[in-house]
Amino acid sequence: MGEMIGYARVSSRGQNMEPQIEALTRAGVSSEHLYQEKVSGTSRSGRAELAALLHRGIRKGDRLVVTRLDRLARSLRDLQNIVHDLKEREVDLVVLEQSIDTSTAEGRLFFNMLGAIGEFETELRKARQREGIDAALAKGTKSPFKGRPSTIDADRISSLRQQGVTPTAIAKELGIARSSVYRYLHSE
CATH class of the missing domain: 1.10.10 (Arc Repressor Mutant, subunit A)
Incomplete structure (x- = not known):
């Protein structure tokens, strides 16, 4: 069995990363296998520690451990890409607070259900948005997208x-x- 590799992230300098580090340490992550950064998680750009972990710090048989899914990725697409990469490299994902462990059948099922629910929510949101646009167009409005009001006199x-x-x-x-x-x- 490989190493337990931990990843901790907070979005701003004012947030405290210690609770994540303590939880990862209690789970068995050693300090030399702990990647941490203070950066917004809206995308992977600017997340140097995550890039280092995914490209150099993790190998076949390792387990990537995070406290919550939103520490790893902020969008379903990004999360799916990361998990796909981990799966291809035969690395399991462990999410402590959400009881996900992709090395077990139950963990894979729960993870896939979370992903499916997230995708379903996105599709519902798109459908509601489309209905609103269609309703505005049916009223004879040229376009519901009028842009920001001008601030220039x-x-x-x-x-x-x-x-x-x-x-x-x-x-x-x-x-x-x-x-x-x-x-x-x-x-x-």
Whole structure:
């Protein structure tokens, strides 16, 4: 049997990682096999420790141990990709707080059920969104996607420019980007 490799992550500097480290240590993860980082988990980009763990730190027969699934991945797609990679390398996943251990039939079943439920929720959300869009279109609305309301007062830009105020001063006066002022002035 291989090593127990632990991964702990918190999203912000203000969060305490110690409870995760203590739980992973109690589960049998040694300090030399513990990867930890303080970074947002919305994607794998910027997560250097996770990348190191997945590319160099884990081998066939090892067990990746995390406290909760959301410490490992924040989206179902990312989680599925990670688990697929682990499965191909014959590495099991153990999630302490959610009682998942993919080395057992029950653990694989529970994990797959969680994944199926997550996928079902995503499909329901998409269907509700589509229904809302279709309802808006049926009312004769051109498009339910109108974008963000404009924060630029075009008349004020024009007025200030006619008074001889520079684009930089206009941007400062209105609290907008200078590039926005130039974009508006060139579109006249």
